[in-house]
Amino acid sequence: MRLMPFNFDRLESGSYFLSNMAGFHCFLEEQLLCELVDHSQTSLSSIDEKLESGLFIAPEYVEDASIAALASGLAKKLQTESIFRPIFMIVPTLRCDHTCSYCQVSRAPLNSSKHDLIEEKIPVIINTIRKLGTPPYKLEIQGGEPLVRFDLVQKLYDEAAAQLGSGNFEFVVATSLSLFDETILSWAKSRDVNFSTSLDGNDFVHNSSRILYGDDSYQKVKNAINMIQDQLGAGKVATVTTVTRALLSRPETLIDAHLEMGLHDLFIRPISPYGFANSKLSDAYSMQEYMVFYRRLFDIILASEQASTLVEHSAAIHMKRIMNPGFSGYADLKSPSGFLLNSMLFNYDGKVYGSDEARMLQRVLGELDFSCGEAASINLSDNQLYNTILNSSFNILHPGCEHCAYQPYCGSDPCQHIASQGEPLGDKSLSLFCQYHKEMFRFLLNQFNTSPDSRDLLMRWCHE
């Protein structure tokens, strides 16, 4: 037998997780891993058969074929993940009625007159999307709070229907739902519109970070979710949870809040290190604290009577990257990164960015131009910054990633590393991106390998 190249990582249970550049994986006990490295085979023929089928070892007479198979797997992966298939985000206004403690994109005051999209630019934006994308186009309306300019949201939908064709696009409004009312409900009823909103816990937790002066943000979102569920149907509203310090010690309240509103899908993420979120030190916590929270949440879901219907999508995405070859729909977990390839953002001021994170960088590092022009004059071929960012996003070449067992399933975030370390590669030993994704992979794979109940749950989530 001939040993083929692979990487490994020790899990909490003491078992090792092995992966190779084609994305095959397996679990081995320490003794068997040492036997494998020393003798190119283990003492168990059943294990050797699995190792051979995963191209971790190869009989010497088929070594060339095994090299070709690994190369083919790697090439297919690189090609799949290099496809340009973006979500088109449009910001009709940066104005917002909330002053959230962790706001990722900053906000503008409600009475500002300088932070709205000029209506006449909408046809140009949609025309550019038509040229760049293919059906079904994915349009996500972002903010600020986009419903502050509901009139522009309506015009964006109408223009998309006219230029892209009804039924040829998905339309998601990312909103706090604080301004949702019967008028918006009535408009959405006759259109294919989805809503994405924030739900950060129960009323105490949600309202402690999502500040709506003189009003109750939690009650507003709860009422709106109920209206959408009742009138538009289940599945028309999805939630994102940003974990705040107030939630860290209360994971059960998050499940309760979702179930109370009839929501069985959760998408949970730590606070982003971008821009304005960085400046609120009272909200900061370590990735170790986050993982303690996440482990408790996972155990609560596992023990819940509703376990068979609940889905936590951040775990699902991590597991899909390992279990479902070809899954590359999540911009953070792909290499090259999803910058530009998976996202383009049309800002209220007419500028176009390769990602939501790039516009955040623009707000924080104003001396550099992180845009690629305006909708009618996008210039990518001469854009040195975009060239550098994409060039720097192949994690297979990154120091710290090249020997990581999770590299084939992980991604890279050059914008986050520019924000936190001043350059796109980043020292991975100090990188929050690396800490978060590596700890998620480690935890989920350890659960998968040691707990049959967890394995069943995670496999179900992989098929959601």
Next chain:
Amino acid sequence: MDIKMLDKSCYSEWVVRNSLYWLSAVSEWTLEESDTHWKITLIKPDSATNQELSRLLNDYLLRERLMTQTDALRSSIVTSVLVGIQERLTK
């Protein structure tokens, strides 16, 4: 502070430097060398730091043995990928 002396005949520079790269998340450190030994000074000398350094050194020793046997194959695979993509482009 805690000082670790590692015999150069047992630990290569590749193993030591890769281990210390990841130790940065746990503790600050300095590295010096003599003809025969690596001298690592750990600024945060608790048992967790020592355990983490031991784990990293052991894992990188194993990785080094793996690399020694598979490095040429790794290059062959990458070359094969590039040739394959080039062939597609020239069709």
